[in-house]
């Protein structure tokens with residue numbers, strides 16, 4: 001085992017391979033507060049990449065309702081149970097999936113059953129907490145849920161790659177996208193067991209594993225992935241995350257992840273250094289968010305609440321969902337935020353404040369009161 005630096009944990013950790021960061025790292029930010037679970041992303045991905053035989057229950061992109069939903073079922077609870085057994089109590093300062101795995105494995109993990117994949121929307125819209133019978137809105141503040149969109153995290157230290165005995169999974173040096181080499185793969189499924197996010201899928205027809213390819217044919221043309229571009233709620237932004245210590249404040253991903261620390265990795269304690277960053281939901285049980293996004297949650301929620309008055313953050317957030325092209329840098333004026341591609345060419349300009357018109361209830365021209373003027 002090599003020793004590598006995991007900046008999300010702020011410590012060195014054991015990993016089967018030496019630290020080798022790509023020239024640039026693909027990264028995404030998902031704003032959970034804006035997701036409406038319309039599943040447009042899911043369908044866009046499904047129809048683009050996984051409509052073949054053996055892929056009937058495969059969703060490289062899925063959206064689940066937390067706390068009870070999960071695809072495959074209980075993917076995170078099962079791993080936390082396993083880790084808890086091994087750590088006894090610690091959550092954040094505990095060992096990662098690469099440290100102290102069970103005898104015979106080099107990663108702590110579990111393989112979902114077929115049944116676990118069979119009901120991807122189970123518990124959709126189920127809330128946590130109880131409203132007493134007949135109480136109506138009393139105690140409603142105890143009731144919460146949120147939608148969580150999930151894809152492969154194109155981890156810096158991929159559990160899937162660490163576990164494969166064939167070294168059939170690799171991370172592209174040019175963009176950090178993690179791919180399964182379909183010719184090398186022999187279907188051992190150690191990757192399925194090892195990925196803590198359960199984002200590698202075994203295809204029972206082809207007998208090899210498959211996973212999100214980060215829409216690399218689009219990335220290579222400077223276009224954001226399908227799940228990002230099609231998102232109705234404009235919750236997503238894909239771009240490039242700088243190496244730790246090299247953050248560029250004019251890169252919107254760096255700005256929200258490294259500078260404002262508003263977007264956080266999902267279950268950083270697993271140790272893979274995942275590269276999908278989430279703006280945590282407001283009004284959700286704090287303990288749940290701490291477990292899911294780590295100790296930075298209080299700061300992230302506060303930064304999000306202040307974003308309307310924080311021009312730098314707001315300008316980055318308004319770039320979400322407004323252009324299919326990959327935004328490398330941005331700047332802002334008093335009125336607009338402007339995004340540029342990696343050649344420095346302007347590709348998008350968005351007003352910082354939405355223009356609005358106040359309509360008078362009485363329409364002079366038609367000598368009549370307007371409808372819907374409330």
Ligand code: SF4
Nearest residue numbers: 152153155159160195
């Ligand atoms: Fe591999 Fe899973 Fe990380 Fe994706 S999320 S790179 S499949 S470990």
Ligand code: SF4
Nearest residue numbers: 045212215225226227
């Ligand atoms: Fe699917 Fe592309 Fe999104 Fe991956 S990046 S989940 S392949 S749409």
Ligand code: F3S
Nearest residue numbers: 164185186189190191
């Ligand atoms: Fe390796 Fe997974 Fe294939 S463990 S051999 S990539 S099924």
